[in-house]
Amino acid sequence: MSRHIWDFHGGIHPPENKKQSSETSIRWAGLPERLVVPVQQHIGAPAKPCVNVGDPVLKGQKLAEAAGFVSLPVHAPTSGTVAAIELRPIQHPSGMDALCVEITPDGQDEWIEHQGVGDYETLGKQEILNRIRDAGIAGMGGAGFPSVVKLGVKPDQKIKTLILNAVECEPYITADDRLMRERADEIVQGLQIVAWLIEPEEILIGIEDNKPHAIAAMQKATAGTQCEVVVVPTKYPSGGEKQLIHLLTGKEVRSGGIPADVGVVCHNTGTAYAIKRAIMDGEPLISRITTLTGDCVAEKGNYEVLMGTPVGWLLQQAGVKATDLHRLIMGGPMMGFAVHNMAVPVVKTTNCLLVPNSKEFPDPVPEQPCIRCGSCAQVCPVNLLPQQLYWFAKTKEFDKAAHFNLADCIECGACSYVCPSNIPLVQYYRFAKGEIRTQQQEQAKADHARQRFEARQARLAREEEEKERKRQERAKAAAAKQAEKKAAPAAKAAPASAAGAVDEADALAKLQTAAASTMKRYKEAQKALLTAEKNGSEHLEALQKKVEQLKAKADAAKEAFTTAKNAQGQTADAKPKPAAASKDDPFAALKQASAEDFAAYKEAEKALAAAEASGAEDVAALQQRVTELKARSDASKAAMKEARAREKEQIQAKNAAADPVKAAKLEVAKQQVLLKKASKALQAAKDSDAGADDALESNVKAAEQALEAAEHALKKIEEEQA
Amino acid sequence: MEFLFDNFTALGALTAIALGFGALLGFAAVKFKVEGNPIVEQIDALLPQTQCGQCGHPGCRPYAEGMADGEEINKCVPGGEDTIRALADLLGRDFVPLDEEHGETPESKMVAVIREAECIGCTKCLQACPMDAILGAAKQMHTVIADECTGCDLCVEPCPVDCIDMVPVATTLQTWHWAAPKGIGNRPGELIPVRNIA
Numbered sequence: 001m002s003r004h005i006w007d008f009h010g011g012i013h014p015p016e017n018k019k020q021s022s023e024t025s026i027r028w029a030g031l032p033e034r035l036v037v038p039v040q041q042h043i044g045a046p047a048k049p050c051v052n053v054g055d056p057v058l059k060g061q062k063l064a065e066a067a068g069f070v071s072l073p074v075h076a077p078t079s080g081t082v083a084a085i086e087l088r089p090i091q092h093p094s095g096m097d098a099l100c101v102e103i104t105p106d107g108q109d110e111w112i113e114h115q116g117v118g119d120y121e122t123l124g125k126q127e128i129l130n131r132i133r134d135a136g137i138a139g140m141g142g143a144g145f146p147s148v149v150k151l152g153v154k155p156d157q158k159i160k161t162l163i164l165n166a167v168e169c170e171p172y173i174t175a176d177d178r179l180m181r182e183r184a185d186e187i188v189q190g191l192q193i194v195a196w197l198i199e200p201e202e203i204l205i206g207i208e209d210n211k212p213h214a215i216a217a218m219q220k221a222t223a224g225t226q227c228e229v230v231v232v233p234t235k236y237p238s239g240g241e242k243q244l245i246h247l248l249t250g251k252e253v254r255s256g257g258i259p260a261d262v263g264v265v266c267h268n269t270g271t272a273y274a275i276k277r278a279i280m281d282g283e284p285l286i287s288r289i290t291t292l293t294g295d296c297v298a299e300k301g302n303y304e305v306l307m308g309t310p311v312g313w314l315l316q317q318a319g320v321k322a323t324d325l326h327r328l329i330m331g332g333p334m335m336g337f338a339v340h341n342m343a344v345p346v347v348k349t350t351n352c353l354l355v356p357n358s359k360e361f362p363d364p365v366p367e368q369p370c371i372r373c374g375s376c377a378q379v380c381p382v383n384l385l386p387q388q389l390y391w392f393a394k395t396k397e398f399d400k401a402a403h404f405n406l407a408d409c410i411e412c413g414a415c416s417y418v419c420p421s422n423i424p425l426v427q428y429y430r431f432a433k434g435e436i437r438t439q440q441q442e443q444a445k446a447d448h449a450r451q452r453f454e455a456r457q458a459r460l461a462r463e464e465e466e467k468e469r470k471r472q473e474r475a476k477a478a479a480a481k482q483a484e485k486k487a488a489p490a491a492k493a494a495p496a497s498a499a500g501a502v503d504e505a506d507a508l509a510k511l512q513t514a515a516a517s518t519m520k521r522y523k524e525a526q527k528a529l530l531t532a533e534k535n536g537s538e539h540l541e542a543l544q545k546k547v548e549q550l551k552a553k554a555d556a557a558k559e560a561f562t563t564a565k566n567a568q569g570q571t572a573d574a575k576p577k578p579a580a581a582s583k584d585d586p587f588a589a590l591k592q593a594s595a596e597d598f599a600a601y602k603e604a605e606k607a608l609a610a611a612e613a614s615g616a617e618d619v620a621a622l623q624q625r626v627t628e629l630k631a632r633s634d635a636s637k638a639a640m641k642e643a644r645a646r647e648k649e650q651i652q653a654k655n656a657a658a659d660p661v662k663a664a665k666l667e668v669a670k671q672q673v674l675l676k677k678a679s680k681a682l683q684a685a686k687d688s689d690a691g692a693d694d695a696l697e698s699n700v701k702a703a704e705q706a707l708e709a710a711e712h713a714l715k716k717i718e719e720e721q722a
Numbered sequence: 723m724e725f726l727f728d729n730f731t732a733l734g735a736l737t738a739i740a741l742g743f744g745a746l747l748g749f750a751a752v753k754f755k756v757e758g759n760p761i762v763e764q765i766d767a768l769l770p771q772t773q774c775g776q777c778g779h780p781g782c783r784p785y786a787e788g789m790a791d792g793e794e795i796n797k798c799v800p801g802g803e804d805t806i807r808a809l810a811d812l813l814g815r816d817f818v819p820l821d822e823e824h825g826e827t828p829e830s831k832m833v834a835v836i837r838e839a840e841c842i843g844c845t846k847c848l849q850a851c852p853m854d855a856i857l858g859a860a861k862q863m864h865t866v867i868a869d870e871c872t873g874c875d876l877c878v879e880p881c882p883v884d885c886i887d888m889v890p891v892a893t894t895l896q897t898w899h900w901a902a903p904k905g906i907g908n909r910p911g912e913l914i915p916v917r918n919i920a
Contacts, residue, residue, distance in 0.1 A: 096893070422910065453771065453852050
């Protein structure tokens with residue numbers, strides 16, 4: 001086979017260390033006492049649990065439903081009961097907890113009813129895609145991207161090449177190698193299902209030349225099919241998706257793009273195997289091949305492990321003594337992460353558990369300063385400038401790091417591997433990527449917050465406007481009503497006087513503001529003078545002069561204002577009288593006059609109180625005015641009372657003339673009331689032991705006499721009438 | 723004589739050009755008039771939009787306007803050092819550390835939480851929230867919409883029963899990211915070097 005193999009930039013050749021685990025066949029890991037299945041084992045939204053605590057579940061039963069397009073369900077790895085649905089430590093470098101479904105196996109390992117199809121072509125593509133989604137198949141190479149999303153080819157996209165990624169370039173890991181050696185036929189069947197779905201022109205299987213047995217097995221399995229096994233030279237990281245595409249096709253996926261942009265779809269060996277099992281056997285993804293290796297592991301090799309098997313239990317099965325445990329790495333030595341909790345479960349992406357001893361993986365030596373040797377740039381498979389990115393990440397110049405295409409870094413670790421200063425470069429990049437992501441999220445949130453804030457401001461402004469408008473409308477309506485009321489009685493009064501009053505009020509207001517502003521200026525000047533005095537300024541005299549001038553001005557303005565106000569007050573006082581006099585009813589007129597006088601008095605009193613509170617200078621004048629007004633108010637009140645009494649008498653007299661009996665009766669009643677009043681006063685005086693009892697007693701006596709006289713008169717009149 | 727004439731031609735041409743360009747500039751000034759100060763927009767985009775008022779302005783935009791007029795760039799407490807750096811970059815000024823007078827940068831982002839059992843439904847916090855992020859009605863329990871809360875603190879003060887707490891936003895699996903390595907002289911953390919093996 002003479003296919004041209006391209007080469008990608010950089011790459012390294014770390015010690016492979018694959019022999020330790022690749023020489024034994026796949027073993028069944030066994031059934032642990034409990035299985036902890038995280039609802040998120042893939043990239044995308046976590047699945048939503050669809051079972052309850054205590055539910056019995058069968059092997060392969062759905063435990064959680066996919067929640068969205070980029071999401072996958074998870075299934076029960078064996079039969080048993082749901083023991084808990086709660087937060088548990090999971091396979092994450094943060095060591096944080098996530099929602100998991102714990103299953104207590106019943107040991108029966110009883111399958112849910114399931115059926116595979118041999119002739120999947122009859123079912124239609126959508127049905128097959130649905131089945132792949134329902135089986136919960138995620139990319140098994142390490143990232144865990146939902147396979148179905150990659151398989152759903154858009155109608156306008158033509159996929160030219162389907163690539164099976166069987167490179168497995170990371171040291172130590174042999175899971176795909178063993179799988180190909182032992183189950184090549186099933187892998188090819190799975191690959192053919194994928195090929196039928198996306199209809200590529202060519203199907204390539206990329207395998208590194210350090211796996212001769214796997215190559216032979218795959219060549220045997222693909223004989224007579226359109227699949228072609230392509231052997232690529234061993235170099236890390238040729239198993240990277242974009243690197244492998246470049247190796248096999250010479251095409252470069254642009255920055256930020258996906259392989260489908262250049263007409264390529266890439267799937268992992270384990271994924272192809274899982275797809276075969278899902279379609280042809282009807283089994284969801286509930287187990288995977290995991291490499292257990294490292295010098296601490298007595299029984300190195302590949303194990304078929306149920307999803308959710310706790311790592312600690314699995315290591316025990318493989319003969320790891322807890323005392324030996326130095327470090328536990330999930331994934332390979334280049335891209336994996338350390339796990340510190342033995343309860344973490346094996347999930348869909350766990351391709352390797354590496355347990356080295358301290359001799360195999362000594363503690364790293366401390367980080368040294370960068371010497372700008374450029375080794376990292378030479379090995380970068382993505383043609384980035386790692387040391388530049390390192391400086392940017394270190395100094396937190398993330399925008400510059402982004403500008404230098406940090407996002408294209410595949411975190412393969414080649415740069416860290418070659419760094420003579422032992423700088424954990426990838427860790428810097430991960431940190432910077434995370435920071436950039438956080439900043440983007442915060443920016444998005446800030447934009448959102450700005451929008452909300454502006455919307456709120458607009459709303460408040462609108463409400464205020466509305467209120468103002470309504471207030472003005474109300475004021476207008478009230479003014480109109482007032483004008484109507486005034487216009488009715490004062491219709492005869494000259495309309496010019498109203499206009500005159502308005503003018504007067506305006507003039508008064510103007511005078512007031514003028515007075516206030518001059519006063520203010522005077523006060524300011526005074527203050528300036530004070531500070532100037534304090535600071536010993538040279539312009540003291542000029543300032544003093546200015547202050548004096550302003551004081552004179554302020555006094556003049558105030559005087560003008562007070563005289564104007566007084567004048568207006570007098571005219572205002574004078575005004576209601578003729579209006580009242582013009583009325584037909586003199587009593588009503590008096591009443592109104594009295595009320596007005598009283599109101600004027602009260603106002604003056606209030607003004608006085610305010611003036612006293614603020615310590616104004618015209619208190620004396622105001623006081624005088626108040627007393628004047630009080631006198632006037634009292635006088636008008638007295639006049640009104642007198643008028644009322646007179647009116648009553650008039651009415652009574654009128655009545656008496658008409659009916660002497662009634663008048664006499666009235667007189668009697670009146671005298672009775674008077675007598676009662678007098679006796680009550682006497683009683684009160686007695687109670688309080690006050691003096692002047694004699695006078696009161698005589699009063700009572702007089703009242704009694706008057707009453708008697710009145711009664712007498714009444715009798716007389718009655719007799720006369722009778 | 724001819725020399726003088728040439729000079730006049732040149733002068734005339736130059737004057738014509740000057741007038742032409744002057745007219746063009748005048749026209750452009752009217753036609754492409756920029757409303758508002760565009761730098762304010764750019765500054766505002768860098769501010770965290772918490773509208774917390776810790777800078778002494780009633781919101782982020784007024785502070786942006788202040789900075790455009792030459793105010794110090796180190797008063798934004800929620801933005802912290804990163805924002806000051808970005809502002810220094812944008813405005814071509816020197817980086818200055820955060821003015822402690824306006825408060826200290828919180829350890830992490832905060833979010834307001836109402837202890838709902840104690841809420842008396844007075845709506846005071848609703849009116850204080852610049853984000854409209856508190857939901858409730860008079861005499862009904864109020865609650866904070868955590869996603870909309872910017873952690874500005876403004877609702878804590880008006881609460882008559884002190885039932886609002888500011889709690890740090892918890893890191894989730896979605897928001898977690900790797901921490902910065904400790905730097906020179908420290909042992910690298912989680913990354914695994916395999917070169918020591920023969």
